[in-house]
Amino acid sequence: MAASQLHVALAGNPNCGKTTLFNLITGQNGYVGNWPGVTVEKKEATLTRDKSVRITDLPGIYSLSPYSPEERVSRDYLMSGEPDVVIQVIDATNLERNLYLALQVVETGLPVVAALNMADLVEKSGDKIDTAALSKSLGCPVVMISALRNTGVDELIAEAKRAAATKGNVPRHTFDSAIEDVLSKIETLLPSSVSAEKRLYYAVKLFERDEDAARLINLTKDNAAKVEQLIAQCEADCDDDAESIITGERYAVIAHMIDGCLKRAPERMSTSEKIDRIVTNRILGLPIFILVMWAVYAIATGANAFGTAGTDWVNDNLFGEGFELFGQTFPSIPGAIEGWLVAAGASDLVQSLVLDGIVAGVGAVLGFIPQMFVLFVLLSFLEDCGYMARVAFVMDRVFRRFGLSGKSFIPMLVSTGCGVPGVLATKTIENEKDRRMTVMTTTFIPCGAKLPIIALLMGAMVGDAEAAWISPLFYFLGVIAVIASGIMLKKTKLFAGRPTPFVMELPSYHFPSIRSWWLHVWERVSAYIKKAFTIIFASTIVVWFLTNFGVYEGAFGFLPAMEGIPEEFTDYSVLAMVGGAIAFIFAPLGFDTWQATAMSITGLVAKENVVATASSLLHIADGTETDPNLWAAFAGMFPTMGAIAAFGAFNLLCAPCFAAMGTIRAQMNSGKWTAIAIGYECAFAWVVGLMINQFYLLATGVFSVWTVVAIAFAAAIVFQLVRPMPKWAWEDDKVSTSAAAGAVA
Amino acid sequence: MSLIDIVILAVIAVAFVAVCIRIKRKGSCADCAQGGACGGHCSSAQRKSCPACKGVDQVAEELGRGVK
Numbered sequence: 140m141a142a143s144q145l146h147v148a149l150a151g152n153p154n155c156g157k158t159t160l161f162n163l164i165t166g167q168n169g170y171v172g173n174w175p176g177v178t179v180e181k182k183e184a185t186l187t188r189d190k191s192v193r194i195t196d197l198p199g200i201y202s203l204s205p206y207s208p209e210e211r212v213s214r215d216y217l218m219s220g221e222p223d224v225v226i227q228v229i230d231a232t233n234l235e236r237n238l239y240l241a242l243q244v245v246e247t248g249l250p251v252v253a254a255l256n257m258a259d260l261v262e263k264s265g266d267k268i269d270t271a272a273l274s275k276s277l278g279c280p281v282v283m284i285s286a287l288r289n290t291g292v293d294e295l296i297a298e299a300k301r302a303a304a305t306k307g308n309v310p311r312h313t314f315d316s317a318i319e320d321v322l323s324k325i326e327t328l329l330p331s332s333v334s335a336e337k338r339l340y341y342a343v344k345l346f347e348r349d350e351d352a353a354r355l356i357n358l359t360k361d362n363a364a365k366v367e368q369l370i371a372q373c374e375a376d377c378d379d380d381a382e383s384i385i386t387g388e389r390y391a392v393i394a395h396m397i398d399g400c401l402k403r404a405p406e407r408m409s410t411s412e413k414i415d416r417i418v419t420n421r422i423l424g425l426p427i428f429i430l431v432m433w434a435v436y437a438i439a440t441g442a443n444a445f446g447t448a449g450t451d452w453v454n455d456n457l458f459g460e461g462f463e464l465f466g467q468t469f470p471s472i473p474g475a476i477e478g479w480l481v482a483a484g485a486s487d488l489v490q491s492l493v494l495d496g497i498v499a500g501v502g503a504v505l506g507f508i509p510q511m512f513v514l515f516v517l518l519s520f521l522e523d524c525g526y527m528a529r530v531a532f533v534m535d536r537v538f539r540r541f542g543l544s545g546k547s548f549i550p551m552l553v554s555t556g557c558g559v560p561g562v563l564a565t566k567t568i569e570n571e572k573d574r575r576m577t578v579m580t581t582t583f584i585p586c587g588a589k590l591p592i593i594a595l596l597m598g599a600m601v602g603d604a605e606a607a608w609i610s611p612l613f614y615f616l617g618v619i620a621v622i623a624s625g626i627m628l629k630k631t632k633l634f635a636g637r638p639t640p641f642v643m644e645l646p647s648y649h650f651p652s653i654r655s656w657w658l659h660v661w662e663r664v665s666a667y668i669k670k671a672f673t674i675i676f677a678s679t680i681v682v683w684f685l686t687n688f689g690v691y692e693g694a695f696g697f698l699p700a701m702e703g704i705p706e707e708f709t710d711y712s713v714l715a716m717v718g719g720a721i722a723f724i725f726a727p728l729g730f731d732t733w734q735a736t737a738m739s740i741t742g743l744v745a746k747e748n749v750v751a752t753a754s755s756l757l758h759i760a761d762g763t764e765t766d767p768n769l770w771a772a773f774a775g776m777f778p779t780m781g782a783i784a785a786f787g788a789f790n791l792l793c794a795p796c797f798a799a800m801g802t803i804r805a806q807m808n809s810g811k812w813t814a815i816a817i818g819y820e821c822a823f824a825w826v827v828g829l830m831i832n833q834f835y836l837l838a839t840g841v842f843s844v845w846t847v848v849a850i851a852f853a854a855a856i857v858f859q860l861v862r863p864m865p866k867w868a869w870e871d872d873k874v875s876t877s878a879a880a881g882a883v884a
Numbered sequence: 885m886s887l888i889d890i891v892i893l894a895v896i897a898v899a900f901v902a903v904c905i906r907i908k909r910k911g912s913c914a915d916c917a918q919g920g921a922c923g924g925h926c927s928s929a930q931r932k933s934c935p936a937c938k939g940v941d942q943v944a945e946e947l948g949r950g951v952k
Contacts (some may be wrong), residue, residue, distance in 0.1 A: 480892075483888045484886055484888055485886070485892060486886065488895065489892050492893075492896065493892065493896075497896070517908065559936050673906060674903070674907060676900075676903055677903045677904060677907070719928050766907050798911055798936040798940070800939070800940070800943065800944075801911070801936040801939030801940030801943060802936045802939050802940075803945050804939030804940070805936070805938045805939035810942070810943075810946045813939075813943065867908050
């Protein structure tokens with residue numbers, strides 16, 4: 140990093156638009172979520188137009204007194220001495236709350252520029268902000284911007300550069316004279332190593348009894364006692380505790396500032412408030428969410444729906460029979476490659492590897508891109524317009540009823556894209572038990588990689604029939620698994636305790652900018668394509684090798700070339716040996732074939748592998764010749780519809796991919812807890828699969844010992860769900876941030 | 885085995901090794917940039933900061949402990 144670089148930190152409250160601004164000025168496409176807690180680590184990049192300016196996007200925080208890991212990350216960076224200037228991003232539609240942090244950042248003595256974001260929404264509401272007056276009272280330059288509409292941003296950067304040049308010269312607000320008197324006395328007790336511009340900050344922090352700050356400046360025992368005496372005297376005079384005194388003082392300053400700079404438009408109900416009266420309604424909120432998600436999955440993956448039509452075209456033409464364009468006939472991709480291999484004189488082994496292994500496996504995954512695209516277009520719109528933030532609010536009400544925290548729902552929202560960031564988002568949950576429980580359950584939500592499994596199941600179960608309700612059902616299976624697990628686990632000693640309070644600001648509804656919407660969709664779709672050509676490509680080669688090589692009559696080799704080998708040569712393969720050895724585990728679930736077991740195992744590498752392996756196995760076994768479409772051939776691998784559903788439930792709910800498992804290990808910071816999490820997920824998935832298959836068989840008149848086991852499990856689950864919360868479960872638990880801080884580090 | 889077979893197999897082998905090295909360096913996930921924890925451009929130096937890679941390494945170490 141060049142020494143002459145200018146370091147600019149972006150600080151602000153959660154969901155005030157820091158990452159949108161960061162993306163705009165750096166050209167990055169970091170994930171922007173319309174709910175708090177999306178950025179849990181600081182991110183760095185250089186300014187697009189000036190590479191000498193380095194921008195750091197900090198996690199959103201409400202104050203510089205760290206209660207949560209992300210607040211610690213932000214404060215530590217601000218006080219590290221690295222930033223030359225801080226751009227304090229303020230949600231201009233919510234000045235009062237945002238100024239609380241702004242005042243504290245100004246107190247740090249760092250050069251600050253306040254960026255009043257969402258200027259467009261302020262204008263729309265009719266409010267008027269006098270930036271000159273605010274600048275004077277806040278003691279730093281103030282610039283109105285809209286990161287979404289790209290207005291005022293150039294001026295903001297210019298101001299930041301100017302402010303950085305005036306290092307250490309920050310005017311400040313004043314508190315009540317009695318408090319100022321105490322603060323100045325504390326300032327005199329600070330060691331001389333504390334620079335002049337930071338003395339006020341540390342005086343305030345000591346007044347708030349901030350242990351981190353006291354440790355950082357090495358206050359002598361004698362002076363610490365004197366500081367404590369001053370604080371105690373002030374508390375007695377004000378009849379309040381020190382932290383509340385400072386909080387009250389700050390809000391008094393803010394109220395004075397607002398009086399001088401904000402002219403509010405006459406009060407009227409905004410469009411967002413009108414929509415929220417319905418969308419977040421106590422009774423209607425949940426049914427609306429169910430309806431919306433049902434529509435999303437039905438449009439993306441339902442039979443004859445938009446996304447499915449695209450996938451059908453790709454599978455039938457691009458990877459099927461070929462297609463016509465502008466009157467010209469084009470061969471399909473496998474057809475073209477096969478023609479080229481035959482013409483070049485490639486051997487059967489090479490043809491099999493390329494066509495049955497790589498093209499079939501990678502092609503099957505790529506075939507689902509149209510459905511993925513439609514799903515991500517819809518989900519990204521719901522996130523960007525502000526609806527998903529409401530869902531977290533609605534779900535908090537549901538979760539709280541069962542002793543869970545709405546905070547646990549934020550990681551689940553993130554998990555609809557990928558489980559890795561979903562697990563990372565649990566860092567914002569302060570309560571260790573709640574955090575562990577959320578890590579254990581968040582990957583139940585179907586991520587993008589699980590969509591091909593849902594689409595495959597949908598096709599296998601209903602084919603072209605009009606049964607749009609099937610695919611949303613698998614999404615809600617994930618949601619129900621999260622809620623049911625949460626309720627059951629919360630009633631155990633391992634996870635008992637009061638839920639963490641969940642406070643969030645609801646952003647105004649707005650039509651997302653096309654750029655950010657497209658970035659969201661492209662980020663997810665491109666990641667899917669990238670995985671197809673990397674991890675899936677490698678996996679298909681391994682699967683092809685394991686399926687085509689094996690032992691027949693004591694000799695190991697390429698099975699199709701062995702003399703006298705039966706038509707079903709794959710039964711002698713290495714994969715058949717491995718899959719067959721553990722297939723008995725899935726017998727009660729209705730899929731004890733080595734093929735289905737192999738699909739489940741390869742799914743642990745990456746969930747898309749379930750589809751890739753299915754396609755590869757079916758091609759090798761010529762399944763697609765008798766059944767022209769993959770769905771029907773896949774359905775033919777299972778004895779009953781119940782077994783297909785059980786296979787789907789198991790693969791959607793069992794342990795996630797290796798990447799997500801690795802993240803769980805890093806987040807849990809414990810091998811034991813990782814084993815508990817993965818073990819619980821697999822056991823829960825197995826039990827759900829068992830119940831689905833056995834109850835399906837029971838409905839068709841088949842009764843066995845496994846039916847009794849399934850009924851026993853169902854009874855145990857119902858008992859754990861409905862039994863009252865034990866009294867000890869409500870006992871207050873010590874809120875611990877240490878483990879989370881360890882995970883952050 | 886003909887020359888074309890050797891050429892095709894060599895190309896596939898190189899691609900396979902390249903993908904394996906990429907996975908070793910960057911992990912198998914492609915989209916954790918969403919979480920704000922990874923810039924999406926991991927280098928081997930940054931690998932230490934990738935929670936997925938770090939966790940996978942820890943799991944591998946734990947499972948491999950005592951294995952000769």
